[in-house]
Amino acid sequence: MQIGLIGLGKMGGNMRERIRRAGHTVVGYDRNPDVSDVGTLNELVERLEGPRVVWVMVPAGAPTQSVINELAGLLSAGDTVVDGGNSRWSDDEKHAKELGIKGIGFVDAGVSGGVWGLENGYALMVGGDKEHVERLQPIFDALKPEGPYGYVHAGKVGSGHFSKMVHNGIEYAMMQAYAEGWELLEKVDSVENVREVFRSWQEGTVIRSWLLDLAVNALDEDEHLEKLRGFAEDSGEGRWTVEAAIGHAVPLPAITASLFARFASRQDDSPQMKMIAALRNQFGGHAVESAEE
Amino acid sequence: MQIGLIGLGKMGGNMRERIRRAGHTVVGYDRNPDVSDVGTLNELVERLEGPRVVWVMVPAGAPTQSVINELAGLLSAGDTVVDGGNSRWSDDEKHAKELGIKGIGFVDAGVSGGVWGLENGYALMVGGDKEHVERLQPIFDALKPEGPYGYVHAGKVGSGHFSKMVHNGIEYAMMQAYAEGWELLEKVDSVENVREVFRSWQEGTVIRSWLLDLAVNALDEDEHLEKLRGFAEDSGEGRWTVEAAIGHAVPLPAITASLFARFASRQDDSPQMKMIAALRNQFGGHAVESAEE
Amino acid sequence: MQIGLIGLGKMGGNMRERIRRAGHTVVGYDRNPDVSDVGTLNELVERLEGPRVVWVMVPAGAPTQSVINELAGLLSAGDTVVDGGNSRWSDDEKHAKELGIKGIGFVDAGVSGGVWGLENGYALMVGGDKEHVERLQPIFDALKPEGPYGYVHAGKVGSGHFSKMVHNGIEYAMMQAYAEGWELLEKVDSVENVREVFRSWQEGTVIRSWLLDLAVNALDEDEHLEKLRGFAEDSGEGRWTVEAAIGHAVPLPAITASLFARFASRQDDSPQMKMIAALRNQFGGHAVESAEE
């Protein structure tokens, strides 16, 4: 089938390639003319036969909103738009309404896979009405990994991004779990081969996982991670997960601890710990003693 | 080779079977005569040719200490004892010394695998002197999973149990990660197929793992886990992990949060939340209003 | 001076009384005619001489928005509106703009004091332009406690509610601190007089505070808090504090832990702990053993 694909960065570019390998026609657009198949969004729309399907793969927030706005003007009733970017789930219903007024369908798709997706396939979590989702099925089948897993129609509009967001929240806490264990093992004299401990866990243990495999790869490149700073960005989805949990009164202690650890990792000095130091100073005297008080 | 195996419960019994399948001779002892190969520890020791190797697989703490004490009297210089139970790492050095006085070697082995171990193999994390560990290698090879992983000589005496303990700490936080994500997904109306979302994650995602596969199994048996109480025991190793972290001044927020969630799950009512309720009552008036104050 | 006061619930009613005791004229309006001085908002506005000052003391969200909308229609340029309710700080700028279009000033005031405020005074955290805040000064002086503290012009519009929100976040964690300590003391056999330990802390310790005094009051009424359920509502400001922290990438582990403890206290059974139980079941066998695996 035919599909328009807007946004040909690292993710979008590889997805175009994977869809084409499956035998479909992709008309790609990117602001960067070096990678773009067409010069304008308008041209992209004209190159597609109706009912058209257009996949949006641009950064969440303003860039996605801007493309949705343009598509609302260019597309026709019966066409379908997929937002495959990292949009906040709460944007999806808004976008569905804006397009729905013109009779244009909307599907949200959380996409996981990173640099491994081109070869291994992309896990897809999809939200939207059945009729819109079904239209996209050949594309989803092209993108997803082989085998029975890696694709789900999670529910209504927004559920795709929501599921992907929760996936990322889980990912934060799993990464934190391995990281905490690694730091503790590195601190203990009796454990002489932390890297080999991690490697051994890849079979027969309860904690074997793809992330563990990646940890072993990382330790093979740099056994004590001496080349790295303990500094971690967060991409927004961890924050949204905690916000969603707060909205639903769900306690999320491990995921939130993982998010906060990232926040702290980015501070040169911790203002809150300055206040702790100041308070200890106040009640302990200027030459703070070894005793708390 | 020959090995004595003390403790033939669910773990020990299956381990005897797996070692025998690999062609070794196992003399097993258990207080339960129905499963025991010999009537007494003394008989077990006499059935083995020197230098003897005896694997202890009994509950941590007093039962293990008691067996170590008995073996110290029964074994001879040049023999080797392996503690494969869930002993606290800090017991290992003590046991190594007690046996070392008599010239008996000591190896500690953290064993992972549960009910899956008989068929899939047991992951082994081993601590001790090279000469003692090497003597056991054929047994370790019999127990471990096939393939390159699942076995490590982690370091000195204690490092095997320490590594296994950290493994369990990581496991706590990974389980908590999936559990938090699952609860949040279940709370949101737009996500109609939480079980299928979990199932889809088994391929192409960052969070695919054996624990995720188990979660899908559990949801296939009971989609909304309605048959279960939200009640989780802890086996001691999570506690020890946090204690070890405190001893080394390592922050362990996600693992500790996971441990505390288990503690809270076992309380019929929370004393600390009674105090919170009491305080709100005190400053808000007896008919507590919707406003905090 | 003259002031209109909208919302005569437990907080608003007492505030009217305290302002009157200071010699000012208060025209109060409430939907409940038994406590209201006037029949309609319109009448309230007509009873005040210009430039008018109207204090809004109704629940946050829709009720406050509705009153603001009405006042925008009834008031005139040069009048001033104070929102003293528990509004989210992010609403303040919106309200300031809506009123500002008509030349009406806006001040946000976080008010603390609860049932104790009538006699002891209300702590006030105020945000807004200097000219609007100054007009209100006699009212702020009437409401605040005697002495040098209890009042601050925190900054721009929104800063009053933001400061009050952070106050409540701190309050959550302080209450949690005492509650955790109390539960631990109650668990230990050697400590025979937990209530008296708390009482003793009221002087000479680092942790003496008004909340501690309230805790002692509560324990005097019910030494082991047996009449209470461990169940705590949250009023929104704790949630907003965490949301604000997430927005600014500030780690807030203690305050967030306190919020999550309240969430958990309201669950009859914990879905996430069901998942933990399910996972332990899966890898431990149906008759879960004492060992983790």
Next chain:
Amino acid sequence: MQIGLIGLGKMGGNMRERIRRAGHTVVGYDRNPDVSDVGTLNELVERLEGPRVVWVMVPAGAPTQSVINELAGLLSAGDTVVDGGNSRWSDDEKHAKELGIKGIGFVDAGVSGGVWGLENGYALMVGGDKEHVERLQPIFDALKPEGPYGYVHAGKVGSGHFSKMVHNGIEYAMMQAYAEGWELLEKVDSVENVREVFRSWQEGTVIRSWLLDLAVNALDEDEHLEKLRGFAEDSGEGRWTVEAAIGHAVPLPAITASLFARFASRQDDSPQMKMIAALRNQFGGHAVESAEE
């Protein structure tokens, strides 16, 4: 009455002074001859009439154990020893037994007050048998603050130090609460006078406390705490509080978060966050993009 006092550091020296001001006789011993009243422990014991009372005020652990050992040799049946240092509660029962064999009584006393104690009095939490505690009452009365609070006989041997330890755990979380709130307020543009917000909270709020007063003092000296590093030691009692909680399966999320924040504050770089960075690198490609994956 007469009392021997061993350890005349900042705490012990001021306590000697306060006891003397109350009209009692103190024979003080310190290794530092400049502050010591006697040359040896032996001389101290000889200077006291029986039944003797000796207060030990030296660092917890080995120093305290060493003094207890010496006193066991020097004192007689009917004498009483008080350990007023920061000993771990679990040492108390051991010390009580060691002394009890000789008929010497033992009392443990948690002492709070820091540099403010000389003038304001020291809060005392005392554990031990009634007969031993009563003998000390005049000294406790001399040390404690005036008024009805500041002293408690908490229960059996160990309960004094346990109560003081929990006091410190609560203190950790209260300090963390203010510190988190302060950092958040400092981050927000609309709040222009964070120090004045803190100052205003000293009256009429739910969170007024002595620690808040100290925070205001600190901000008066250095409004944005620019002269301090965000670096906080911990004195052991926070760690013991968490260990005790783990032993009793009590969840302690806020206190533990506060302890972990201190641990993290002392790390130049965070090993665990290196692992997070490494994992993100592995699945995101070497030029990590803004998107999580």
